[in-house]
Amino acid sequence: MDPFSVLLILILSALSTLLYIFIGILPGTDETATMAPILLTLLLAGVDPLLALVWFIASIAAFKMADSIPVALAGIPGGVMAVPQVPDALTAKESGLADTILRKGIASSVVGQFVALVTTLTISYYLMPLGDWLRATDEILPNVKVARWFWILLAGLLILAVTSKNKWLALLSIPSFALGIQGLRAVYGRPVYISFFLGITIGPMMFELLSMLHKELKKNYERRGLKEVRLAKISKIPLNPLKILSKEEAAQSTIWSAVTSVLATVMSPVGLTILIGDLIRESKKDKIRGSVLAYTVRDSIKNATYIGGTLIPLLVIGQPTGPMAAGPAMPFFQNLESLGMSARDYIVKNYDYVTIALSVLVASAIAFLVAYPILVKYSRKITLAVFRRVPAEALYGLFIAIVIMLSYYDARLAGVFGTLVISLVSGALWKLGVSLGVLFMTLVAAPTLVAILTGLPI
Amino acid sequence: MSEDNETYYELYGEYISLKELGITVTISTILALIFYSIAPYIASSVGLPPAGLMITFGAIGASVGFAVGIFVAKVKRVVKEV
Secondary structure, eight states: OOHHHHHHHHHHHHHHHHHHHHHHHSTTBOHHHHHHHHHHHHHHTTOOHHHHHHHHHHHHHHHHHHTTHHHHHHSOOSBGGGGGGHHHHHHHHHTTOHHHHHHHHHHHHHHHHHHHHHHHHHHHHHHGGGHHHHHOEEEEETTEEEETHHHHHHHHHHHHHHTSTTHHHHHHHHHHHHHHHHHHHHHHTSOOOHHHHHHHHTHHHHHHHHHTTSTTGGGGGEEESOEEEEEOOOOOOOSOGGGTSOHHHHHHHHHHHHHHHHHTTTSOHHHHHHHHHHHHHHTOSSHHHHHHHHHHHHHHHHHHHHHHHHHHIIIIIOSOOSHHHHTTTGGGGSEETTTTEEHHHHHHHHSOHHHHHHHHHHHHHHHHHHHHHHHHHHHHHHHHHHHHHOOHHHHHHHHHHHHHHHHHHHHHHHHHHHHHHHHHHHHHHHHTTOOHHHHHHHHHHHHHHHHHHHHSOO | OOOOOOEEEEETTEEEOHHHHHHHHHHHHHHHHHHHHHHHHHHHHHTOOHHHHHHHHHHHHHHHHHHHHHHHSOOOEEEEEO
16 A cells, blocks of 8 residues: 555545544534444545545544433433443433443443454454355246345344334335335345435434324423533543553453444344343442443444444445444445446455554544543533524534435435435334334345235235 | 523434524535536636536535534533533
8 A cells, every 4th residue: 555545545535633632522422423424425426445444433533432422421322322331321320430431431341442453353354255155146936036134134134123112013114115215226226235224213303293293292391490500520530541441341342342243243232232231230239339330341243243243244245234234334335336346346346454444544543542641631611602602403404415416416305205205214213213223224135025925926 | 400491403412403403405506516516617727527526526615614613503511520
């Protein structure tokens, strides 16, 4: 790799980190809505896909480290992945441990990212020869060819469905939602992904928002006065992350980061964060120790699942097989007209494994070198400034505008209304207990599912 | 205790005014689509592919709308340092 490319890797990693520290601290920012559009923008603007991958990996490092800052200080999640940490953070805060969990969360983020990188890069290296076999198709019905990786996706989809709060509806929604998706794509006359993903992502928000336009339902959401946010004071945090975690915290973070980085190939990062964190918390008799340990390990799992959920599908399978690859990382798998292939194919064809591995490792190292001191020194000031100066309406306005713009890009005005339908259906299903991960994965599986459904002799 | 006794609505853990939300969505969306629409003219003048620039400009337009929204909408949080 030439020195100019190395310089670009350093600059892009640093820029991505600075942007996603800010985005991570903003309350309620969703990963798909903030990572996928910017990634897509970079790829469509002609940025080399490997550099886009570097940007993406650095954004994971910064975002996942920063989004638990408002959780630790005020009990407000800075992103969807931080939502499972809220109960643990509130327990710790009540016991005066806000700064303890803040520093432990930041330190274990570093552990999660690097353990996941080492695990997934090693596994991917040995599994890459399987890629062609996984992408090969078998004719299972007359004129219906199914790629072998589809069965991995389907297994993950069914596991997610049966672990949803409403498992029967989740299972029923799979073929129904798939038919709706393919129906809209047939109307548009082209395969559409990003606006549909964003539609699913904002589904819960749109459902609640439009419920507020209903005379009776809006009463459930009414609140008088301003929202009180209690921001904890913190003492000085040491710069050395190795002194922050106990042996148990370091060991559990390491083990679960390695395990969940692989599971995230097909399973939901949020689901894994909830599942493993709850198991860890319940394993301790002391409620406070359980909450601190669960909070810490969840922070490492957040990074690990995002890394594993991106890299294994990217390097080995070549298709988005899980919610992470099918959500924030989806632009890597879409065909780009300028390249004549997907960004993923371009990376794998033009760069050797060592270059790819070193690039993502360097991106993570730069991200942590930039983010860690900033968050350790300024996290409270940044959080205070955000809570005092950034109205929620401005933030939600930005998200909805980006969704509308990308929907328009996909299919003009019809695309905007199509995304509205997707978001309303997703929001309603979510409200009735179907995990959004089921809908994301159904979106990816839809073409094959509908081909099988319509090819059946019944 | 907050002094503001207006009625707001809770969305995703935040209190919002539906009127202000409508204004910020409108401003951000209009700016995003305006910037999106002028991007092909700028792209052709500098020799860049239009698709990438359209989304970039659209995102910039939405971000400008966000910046305007910060002044248009009021913050509905009272921060207490404990």
